Amino acid sequence: MRGTNQSSISEFLLLGLSRQPQQQQLLFLLFLIMYLVTVLGNLLIILAICTDSRLHTPMYFFLSNLSFVDVCFSSTTVPKVLANHILGSQAISFSGCLMQMYFLFELTDMDNFLLAVMAYDRYVAICHPLHYTAKMTHHLCALLVVGSWVVASLNALLHTLLMARLSFCADNTIPHFFCDVTPLLKLSCSDTHLNELMILTEGAVIMVTPFVCILISYIHITFAVLRVSSPSGRWKAFSTCGSHLAVVCLFYGTIIAVYFNPSSAHSSEKDTAATVLYTVVTPMLNPFIYSLRNRDLKGALHKVLHRKILCF
Numbered sequence: 681m682r683g684t685n686q687s688s689i690s691e692f693l694l695l696g697l698s699r700q701p702q703q704q705q706l707l708f709l710l711f712l713i714m715y716l717v718t719v720l721g722n723l724l725i726i727l728a729i730c731t732d733s734r735l736h737t738p739m740y741f742f743l744s745n746l747s748f749v750d751v752c753f754s755s756t757t758v759p760k761v762l763a764n765h766i767l768g769s770q771a772i773s774f775s776g777c778l779m780q781m782y783f784l785f786e787l788t789d790m791d792n793f794l795l796a797v798m799a800y801d802r803y804v805a806i807c808h809p810l811h812y813t814a815k816m817t818h819h820l821c822a823l824l825v826v827g828s829w830v831v832a833s834l835n836a837l838l839h840t841l842l843m844a845r846l847s848f849c850a851d852n853t854i855p856h857f858f859c860d861v862t863p864l865l866k867l868s869c870s871d872t873h874l875n876e877l878m879i880l881t882e883g884a885v886i887m888v889t890p891f892v893c894i895l896i897s898y899i900h901i902t903f904a905v906l907r908v909s910s911p912s913g914r915w916k917a918f919s920t921c922g923s924h925l926a927v928v929c930l931f932y933g934t935i936i937a938v939y940f941n942p943s944s945a946h947s948s949e950k951d952t953a954a955t956v957l958y959t960v961v962t963p964m965l966n967p968f969i970y971s972l973r974n975r976d977l978k979g980a981l982h983k984v985l986h987r988k989i990l991c992f
Contacts, residue, residue, distance in 0.1 A: 689848040692777050692867075693770040696761065696857045697952060708765045714964050715758040721967030722747035728980035735980055738801050738816040743970060745825055746794045750963035753787040756780055757858040757959050774848075777859035782840040784858070784959075788935070789832035789886060795928055796890030796897075797824050802921050803897040807904045835886050842878060846870040856952055858959070891932060898925070923970045927962070934958040 697707050725747040729735045757780070764770055772780070804815050839861065849869040856863050861879065865872045901921060908914045934957045971977045 689774060689852045691771045691773050691852065692848075692859065693853045694760075694764065694772055694857055694859075695770065695853055695855050696764070697956070704765065708762065711758055711761055711960065714960055715754055715762070718754045718758075718960075718964040718967075719751055721964065722751045724981055724984060725967050725971065725977070728977060728984045731984060732976075732980035734976060738821045739798070739805070740977075741821050742794055742798045742801060742825070746791070746798070747967065749787055749790045749794065750966055752783070753791065754960060754963045756783045756787065761857050772859065777864070778840055778844055780859045781843060781861060781864070782836045784860070785836035785839050786832045788958075789835055790828055791931060792887055792890050792935075793828035793832065794825075795924070795931065796893045797828065798924055799894040799897040799928075802924060803900055805920070806901050831886075835882070839875070839878065839883070842875045846872065846875070856955070858955075860955060887935065894928060923974070926969050927966055930962050930965070931958060934962070 696704070726744045729740045729744040760772065760780070764772075801816060805812050808815065843861065843864060846865075846868040847870045848867055851867055854860075854863045854867065861875075865875055898921070901918070905914050905918045934954045971981060
């Protein structure tokens with residue numbers, strides 16, 4: 681059965697993280713626990729923000745969108761890993777592989793854009809506190825999120841269509857647990873220079889531009905915080921950014937390690953370890969990072985959990 685790209689391969693085989701039965705059992709359990717924690721933690725964040733009127737602010741609006749993206753992000757890869765383990769299968773259809781790659785591109789871009797938007801929100805809150813309400817209006821917040829979805833969708837569609845035109849003639853084994861762009865390009869028997877060029881140019885612009893915006897925002901934030909006279913005031917101002925900075929470092933560190941290295945520097949083991957961090961671990965950690973030192977969010981989560989316990 682041939683695809684529209686005249687490929688002789690109708691499905692791929694995902695080799696996963698390990699070929700050792702005992703390790704596979706352990707990894708299945710770890711992935712299941714991390715996925716459940718990710719979904720539960722991020723859904724609780726969304727529920728707490730929606731039900732507590734004190735959290736109806738731009739910062740928490742962006743955080744709820746980030747939590748939604750993280751749930752979708754993990755759901756794009758982890759359920760397939762768990763299902764393949766239960767069914768004893770490694771197969772994923774050609775169309776399913778392209779669809780998985782599309783959502784990975786889209787949701788990675790959305791994480792990227794939302795982190796930049798949240799940095800801008802912190803910049804306005806700290807550097808222009810008197811004008812915060814006037815600048816960060818509901819209309820602007822909605823426009824920033826909708827615009828991010830549109831750009832992310834178009835970028836994902838571009839790379840998916842470029843991948844769909846390639847032919848895959850012989851080897852169909854992917855040394856990964858999902859359909860990532862790098863191993864797919866290595867399997868193609870077509871000329872992949874255009875795909876690689878678009879990743880290193882257009883893809884780099886999509887990733888680097890928000891990162892530069894984050895850096896500029898935090899440079900301004902740092903100067904504004906240093907101008908505060910009291911140490912307690914400086915700490916209070918900068919502590920509101922600590923959670924965001926931790927997520928930014930974890931997210932961009934793994935992305936750069938996987939996608940912005942020369943092809944010769946790639947190895948399946950290193951790429952797999954890094955992608956586990958940003959596709960599975962980071963979405964799981966985000967609810968903890970954002971809630972541990974946030975009194976308002978912890979209070980809202982406590983109320984939600986208390987109500988749920990009373991209902992049961």
